[in-house]
Amino acid sequence: MRHVISVHDLTVEVIIDVLDRAEGMLDIARGKAVNDCLKGKVLGSIFFEPSTRTRLSFETAMTRLGGGVIGFAGTEATSVVKGETLADTIRMVSGYADAIVLRHPREGAAKLATEFSSVPIINAGDGAGQHPTQTLLDLFTIRQHMGRLKGLNISLVGDLRYGRTVHSLAFALSKFGNTINLVSPEGLEMPREVVEHLQDSGQFGIACHTPEEVITTTDILYVTRIQKERFPDPVEYKKVAGKYTIDPQLVSQGPAHMIVMHPLPRINEITPEVDAMPQAKYFVQAANGVPVRMALLSMVIGGV
Amino acid sequence: MSDKYMKVEKIDHGTVIDHILPARAFDVLRVLGLSNDKTMSILVNSHSKKGGRKDILKLEDVELSAEAANLVALVSPQATINIIVGGKVVKKFNAEAPKVVRGILTCSNPNCISNQNEPITAEFRLSPDESHRYVCTYCDRDIIDLVKRISP
Numbered sequence: 001m002r003h004v005i006s007v008h009d010l011t012v013e014v015i016i017d018v019l020d021r022a023e024g025m026l027d028i029a030r031g032k033a034v035n036d037c038l039k040g041k042v043l044g045s046i047f048f049e050p051s052t053r054t055r056l057s058f059e060t061a062m063t064r065l066g067g068g069v070i071g072f073a074g075t076e077a078t079s080v081v082k083g084e085t086l087a088d089t090i091r092m093v094s095g096y097a098d099a100i101v102l103r104h105p106r107e108g109a110a111k112l113a114t115e116f117s118s119v120p121i122i123n124a125g126d127g128a129g130q131h132p133t134q135t136l137l138d139l140f141t142i143r144q145h146m147g148r149l150k151g152l153n154i155s156l157v158g159d160l161r162y163g164r165t166v167h168s169l170a171f172a173l174s175k176f177g178n179t180i181n182l183v184s185p186e187g188l189e190m191p192r193e194v195v196e197h198l199q200d201s202g203q204f205g206i207a208c209h210t211p212e213e214v215i216t217t218t219d220i221l222y223v224t225r226i227q228k229e230r231f232p233d234p235v236e237y238k239k240v241a242g243k244y245t246i247d248p249q250l251v252s253q254g255p256a257h258m259i260v261m262h263p264l265p266r267i268n269e270i271t272p273e274v275d276a277m278p279q280a281k282y283f284v285q286a287a288n289g290v291p292v293r294m295a296l297l298s299m300v301i302g303g304v
Numbered sequence: 305m306s307d308k309y310m311k312v313e314k315i316d317h318g319t320v321i322d323h324i325l326p327a328r329a330f331d332v333l334r335v336l337g338l339s340n341d342k343t344m345s346i347l348v349n350s351h352s353k354k355g356g357r358k359d360i361l362k363l364e365d366v367e368l369s370a371e372a373a374n375l376v377a378l379v380s381p382q383a384t385i386n387i388i389v390g391g392k393v394v395k396k397f398n399a400e401a402p403k404v405v406r407g408i409l410t411c412s413n414p415n416c417i418s419n420q421n422e423p424i425t426a427e428f429r430l431s432p433d434e435s436h437r438y439v440c441t442y443c444d445r446d447i448i449d450l451v452k453r454i455s456p
Contacts, residue, residue, distance in 0.1 A: 108442025
């Protein structure tokens, strides 16, 4: 594996390989074992946009494997403010680092980076486009708790139109054979191409407007944030957001084995009372970012 | 003068692009990017023997390569290409939609990196299904309203 740009590029075999390696790195990720397979290697971490979990978990992953990190979070102190192109920034950083993790506000930025970099590029989110490492840690969390990646009933809930994580996740889950339900407010439905893909592959469950309609048959309740800025009228936002609040009462209606996931940050879509329930796995999911990204870094830099 | 006069003369050498969708001839010229020093005849909304209307383009002293001719299919998939030598059709073929298009179209996604000030050429791939959709290599979005996305 050289670059990690899009979930579309990942075969089932590669996905399973990454998850297996990540599983073997759990103790290292938690600091219970030591591995310095990337000692002396440098990761270029260049984030043109805000990030908490992705950036910190990549930096943790590199540090846990004995490597170092250079880079920036925000462009204020860089030549980007002077008008430097992304192509030139990538050329320059690829001269300093052994791999580059890139987050950028424009769709296709990671693909561009592969054309100008002499080292592997890992896409950490490009605009509303792809965020493949999030998808891999989502799959890791699902397999960790359900024991498998196929034959599951997964309900994607919230802003399915603009949420990039749910698009990538829907595509990735469809590689394994699952039933995927789409629960979203009117106007924030899943884009046509994703729905058609699910229909064509026989993995489309139901599309509806309230989580109550799918909760009793759901194995994975994957919740995403409904962004306030998508609604011109704040009253309308409150009305819609209220319908999509996941609380203990709703979670209790699901099967006992159901888990609740969320890519975070959450605002009000999952009430804090759910955090203490055994179904709540979103913080475990965030922590899983470290072993999954360790696996990826060791594969692209270490060439193992 | 006869009322059956010829609107456009036959050409002795060059290319005739026939069965262009009505009112698309100028779009065909844009995708071909031909220089202004060529002699050309353009028939717009001409009556077709098969019924309906069509456009026809006659390009004198220009033998379009198959690769260039296929660009015509971007804006008029049913067009036929006739290569004329010595007043006779020596080669006739249908324009075939190119699998990859570089530098002729711009992405319809304003947030695509190919629309920024970067040293790259926009590139689109023909969707493997038969929907005649082109997908941006960079942002993976379908190009919307392709005719309007022809680079100036």
